[in-house]
Amino acid sequence: MSQRTEQVRTYRENDSLPVVTKTITQEKINRYADASGDHNPLHLDPAFAAKTQFGGTIAHGMLVVAYVSEMMTEAFGEAWVMGGRLKIRFRGAAHPGDTVTASGRVVRVEGARTTCEVECRNQTGDVLVSGDAEVTIR
């Protein structure tokens, strides 16, 4: 396994974080269901999900949030993995076939603590999740 050798860059207020883009598929949702143990039919059963307000299966919210975490790892490396805070609201659903892009911006740097606004949007720009993430860089 290759390891990160370069220094993680220093972020300042208003800097953008590296975006992470993924395509949601039913197969990916199924894999996340198996890993997480969350087999809610809303995620897995097209017939059940078709009767809900979503009109079909949707990805687990925490699958989408994982893309935010990947973005934070890409930006802050081990500092994010070792400790941080994430506060998220789920605002929309990601369906199979959707392209989800996680993005973020540094809003505050106070000493070692960096706070970022983070969000995920689908291919039409709808916000799926939004919130803030905080990382301490020692």
Added chain:
Amino acid sequence: MIVSLADLPKGHEFAETRFKLTPEWVAEYAGAVEDEAIGSLPDRSYPPLALAACSFRALLKQASLPEGAIHVGQEINFSLSGDRESELVARARIASRGERQGWVLMGIDLNVASDSGKEMMSGRATITFPLSGETVA
């Protein structure tokens, strides 16, 4: 028989659950979320949300999610500098429960500590689900 979260009141405390983040499960999780960044970090690093997912998985062995449950909010604080090989202890309680227009809004506090007592994660998941168990068209 596993009880449904829908049947549990505010203040319910789940039985303490012990689990391990095995390398195999972490690999399954990282593959499922396609985390391409974690591989560039030192060995034994894992996505922090893997801890949340694994502890939630342990919780689901005690109480099932009602059909049609929707995750509406999540707060997580994590500090993963502890012994990652140790057995982990998860504690959870229903911190809030309200009902409005046929839906239940429930907050579940979840804390995970190492076997030695070091807190590794705390947070709250907020979910909503239909009061009657029916789906809403």
